[in-house]
Amino acid sequence: MDLKHQISDCNDCVYRSWAFKHLSTDDLVVINAKKAEKFYRKGENICNEGDPVTSFMYLQNGLVKLFKTEASNRQHIISIARPKDFIGLLSVFSNTKHVYSITAIEDSTVCFVDLTVIKNLIKTNGDFALDFFEKISIISESVIKTRIDINTRQLRGRIAYILLFFAQKIYNNDKFSLPISRKEVAELIEMSTENVIRVLSEFRKDNLIQIEGTNIKILDMDRLEKICNLG
Amino acid sequence: MDLKHQISDCNDCVYRSWAFKHLSTDDLVVINAKKAEKFYRKGENICNEGDPVTSFMYLQNGLVKLFKTEASNRQHIISIARPKDFIGLLSVFSNTKHVYSITAIEDSTVCFVDLTVIKNLIKTNGDFALDFFEKISIISESVIKTRIDINTRQLRGRIAYILLFFAQKIYNNDKFSLPISRKEVAELIEMSTENVIRVLSEFRKDNLIQIEGTNIKILDMDRLEKICNLG
DNA sequence: CGCGGCTTTGATGTTCATCAAGTAAAGTGG
């Protein structure tokens, strides 16, 4: 499927039932008129810290990272968003400017809906408002939880956590290709690149995982979960 | 003022203009009928992890902490909420059970409004919905930001950050009485109690602050901000 | 081909938690 050239009608959108189930056909016509679907190749920038918030962004396909860049140029990855996630978190309501930058870490399709349209729907369609808010809350709560989970663990626990995260939450498979570099893993779980590599090697030597470049296979899920839970 | 026995009518609530400016007198009558105002002494528990979410909670007065308790019994403080904050974060929309425990760290008054009433207002009053989302989003975004700020600093930077937090965000005064113990500071910024004390002593020796028990006075704001910003 | 970025391993030093031990403060029961 060539995502680049897929232009869908909201009415037929595969995700309609997920995010917009309480919208009438009339509502969808309005959205359809004010939406833009954009394709991004892996590595392409979707928005930058400081950009004005004008659209509500919905990840249809792919994988993106939210991050902040420090004065020293070091990056901190706040979260990784999956298909069906509203990206940009709560900024749509709390800010006029984006707080984080967003970049595709896999080929991705993002649907942009004009923010005034969404706000108007919230005003006029109460069921949609509740639904919408539930979704956005779940995503933001999970960001908070993940940050805490990571920061309360030490290195081995963090690596285990992130491996399980990709295997269980993202790819739903023991075997996957890590979409981010070792350096980015370091930026995601707040440790040095060298130590990310060191712990991964340790895990390999301990027969917990198998690594070939970016390809990772989890060999002993039980033990990995134990390491994750014990910190 | 004896907070314990203050029972207010929503219509006269000093915070009406802040949180509920888009509600009609009729709406307020409904809320008034379904609300409870409760007073908690410092140290008293307001809700526990796992409790069902039935009310929307609004901090009228005082200061509370949100925290999680680990299996090992160590606590992690997620955030400190101020008057006018909606406490309980996004759980009202994303969960049926509370994710965090909440305890008063100063004498506090919490207003509980039945959740079905709030949800109904969101459905029927679009202006209220938008307003409400904006407030709750600002609070949750700020929790995410604070967690990142803390976790990207090392010990001296963290202590500086938290001192500035209390001075600027909570008390709006260079001189204040720290409402939490050294141990709780440690739980808030993820370091050991001993090191909290050590760094505070260092700051005292460097004439950055003055300490007498829980009373703290910031002597050199500029230098403290520099330490905070440099990590 | 050569340059820059990512990866990997080893050596070194810093930052930090933990342990130990003592003092002060605050609650508790007789």
Add this chain to the structure above:
DNA sequence: CCACTTTACTTGATGAACATCAAAGCCGCG
């Protein structure tokens, strides 16, 4: 009200966890 227990606070010493530095191999790309 006092002895008693517990909890908070404080300082120093030790070792573990971790970042940083250094050096070398490995691609991908102009």
